[in-house]
Structure formats: structure tokens, C-alpha cells
Amino acid sequence: MKLIKRLAICLIAVSLVFLIPFNRIPPLLTEAEAQVKHMVSPSPAAPSPSPANSRKMPDNAKMVKYPENGLPVLMYHSISTNPKNNLCVSEEQFDAEMEWLYSQNYYTLSMDEFCEALSDGASIPEKSVLITFDDGYPDNYKAAWPILKKYDFVATFFIITGTVETSSGMTWEQLKELVQGGNSIGSHTVHHHDLSTLSEAQQEKELGDSKKILEDNLGINVKAICFPSGKYNESTLRILPTLGYKVGVTTKGGDARRSDGQFTLCRIRIFGGMSLAGFKTKFQ
Numbered sequence: 001m002k003l004i005k006r007l008a009i010c011l012i013a014v015s016l017v018f019l020i021p022f023n024r025i026p027p028l029l030t031e032a033e034a035q036v037k038h039m040v041s042p043s044p045a046a047p048s049p050s051p052a053n054s055r056k057m058p059d060n061a062k063m064v065k066y067p068e069n070g071l072p073v074l075m076y077h078s079i080s081t082n083p084k085n086n087l088c089v090s091e092e093q094f095d096a097e098m099e100w101l102y103s104q105n106y107y108t109l110s111m112d113e114f115c116e117a118l119s120d121g122a123s124i125p126e127k128s129v130l131i132t133f134d135d136g137y138p139d140n141y142k143a144a145w146p147i148l149k150k151y152d153f154v155a156t157f158f159i160i161t162g163t164v165e166t167s168s169g170m171t172w173e174q175l176k177e178l179v180q181g182g183n184s185i186g187s188h189t190v191h192h193h194d195l196s197t198l199s200e201a202q203q204e205k206e207l208g209d210s211k212k213i214l215e216d217n218l219g220i221n222v223k224a225i226c227f228p229s230g231k232y233n234e235s236t237l238r239i240l241p242t243l244g245y246k247v248g249v250t251t252k253g254g255d256a257r258r259s260d261g262q263f264t265l266c267r268i269r270i271f272g273g274m275s276l277a278g279f280k281t282k283f284q
């Protein structure tokens with residue numbers, strides 16, 4: 001019976017297609033006909049979700065090798081309004097900064113692209129920037145990601161694995177969505193301890209466990225570490241390559257130059273309340 005009904009609906013659909021002249025406004029459709037019309041002319045297929053890191057670099061961009069004088073690596077923390085804490089950048093400020101980068105045709109690198117340019121000599125667009133977020137606040141997903149998406153931008157989120165699924169961190173589902181959207185995830189250790197105060201064995205555990213937890217839960221390869229409070233010592237630098245890390249970022253100010261060392265790269269801290277004019281000076 002269902003089959004006969006479907007066949008009848010299809011017949012109506014076909015006759016509708018042939019009977020309605022293109023230059024005549026079609027009569028109002030009954031609900032059943034509307035349903036049929038919907039069946040015969042489905043809306044265009046939704047684009048299949050692009051796998052992480054499959055973005056194409058812009059065709060018209062001038063491609064260059066990693067610049068000797070470095071690249072801007074922006075350091076954000078929370079995207080929220082808190083005038084008492086200048087690590088909190090408001091949504092409005094963040095949006096204005098991303099809008100300006102977009103208007104200037106900046107390309108936001110994934111961590112893979114950044115690593116390949118830094119270590120393997122891969123070419124990148126001349127106007128490239130790496131956007132990073134420390135601490136993995138829930139607002140990174142709720143406030144920052146929608147703004148990044150609006151400009152087709154991606155960022156690297158440095159996660160304290162001990163806070164995932166707590167009120168001060170994102171959930172694994174949210175992190176998976178960020179990865180699916182082309183963003184990169186780096187380690188910010190398990191407990192956010194000052195690494196320079198820990199023994200070599202404790203450091204190895206903080207750096208190794210956080211990397212493995214992120215990789216196991218997200219199905220990714222974690223290449224980057226961000227030192228809690230920017231602190232590290234000789235042991236840290238010795239351990240990192242043995243665990244498979246490729247890049248380390250500090251809180252020292254300035255562009256990220258290869259000459260600083262791959263594990264001790266500088267970043268540009270973006271403060272809450274920084275003017276857009278002040279932001280622009282970081283790109284001169």
C-alpha cells in the first residue's frame with residue numbers, strides 16, 4: 001500500500017514538472033503536493049564535513065619560507081569580559097581583531113602548517129599568523145570558536161588535560177568539534193604546574209601523560225607544548241624531543257623566530273582592553 005502511495009506521489013511530481021510552464025507562477029501547492037515537490041527537488045546536498053587540517057592555502061597569496069625575522073604567534077587566554085583581569089579579552093575586542101586580520105588577508109596557520117614551515121622549510125602565505133589560546137577555558141569553545149569560524153580562521157588550543165570535563169575546561173566533545181573544524185590542540189600539561197620546579201621524572205609524566213591523553217581521546221598527533229606560566233628548564237628541553245614534541249611556546253614577548261629555538265618560541269600577548277590601534281602595531 002505504501003509503495004502504491006509513493007508511486008502515485010511520484011507520478012504527480014513528474015506531471016507537475018511537465019505541466020507547469022516555466023514562465024507562469026505556479027499555483028499554491030496543497031500540503032501533499034508541497035511534500036512531493038520537496039521530494040522531487042531536494043535542497044542541494046550539504047557539504048561533507050571537511051576533515052581536520054584539510055584547508056587549502058589561498059591560491060592568490062604570495063608564498064614564502066619561514067621568515068628570518070619571525071612570525072606573529074598571538075597568545076590569548078579567556079574570551080570573556082572581566083575588567084579586573086587583563087588576560088580576559090572581550091568577545092567584542094576579539095571579533096574586532098579577527099575582523100582586522102581578515103580585512104588584511106591574513107592566513108591563520110594550523111599547528112601542522114606552522115611546524116612544517118618552521119622545521120621542514122615548507123612555504124606558507126606571506127601574511128601568516130598563528131593564533132593560540134592557553135588553558136582551554138570553556139569560553140574558547142563558546143565565544144572564540146564562533147568568531148573564528150565567521151572569518152574562516154583556525155587556532156591552536158593548549159589544553160590542561162586535568163581540567164577537561166570540569167567547570168574550568170572544555171569537554172571532549174567540544175574539543176573534538178574544534179579538531180573537526182580544522183583547529184589544532186596542544187598540551188599545556190596535566191596539572192599546570194611550574195615545570196622548572198619539578199624533577200625530571202615528574203616533568204616527563206606531565207609532558208608525556210598530557211600528550212597521550214589528548215592523542216587517545218581526540219585521535220590526533222600532538223606536536224606542540226605551551227609551558228605553564230612560560231616556565232621550563234634544561235630538563236624540559238631535553239625531554240621534549242624524546243616524547244615527540246616538535247614545537248614549544250613560551251610567554252616571552254615578540255615574534256616567533258627560528259633562532260630562538262623550536263621549543264622556546266616567543267609569542268605576542270593580547271591584553272583585554274588593548275586598542276585595535278595597539279593590536280595593529282604587532283603586525284608592523
Ligand SMILES: [Zn+2]
Pocket residue numbers: 134135188192227228229
Ligand atoms: Zn596557562
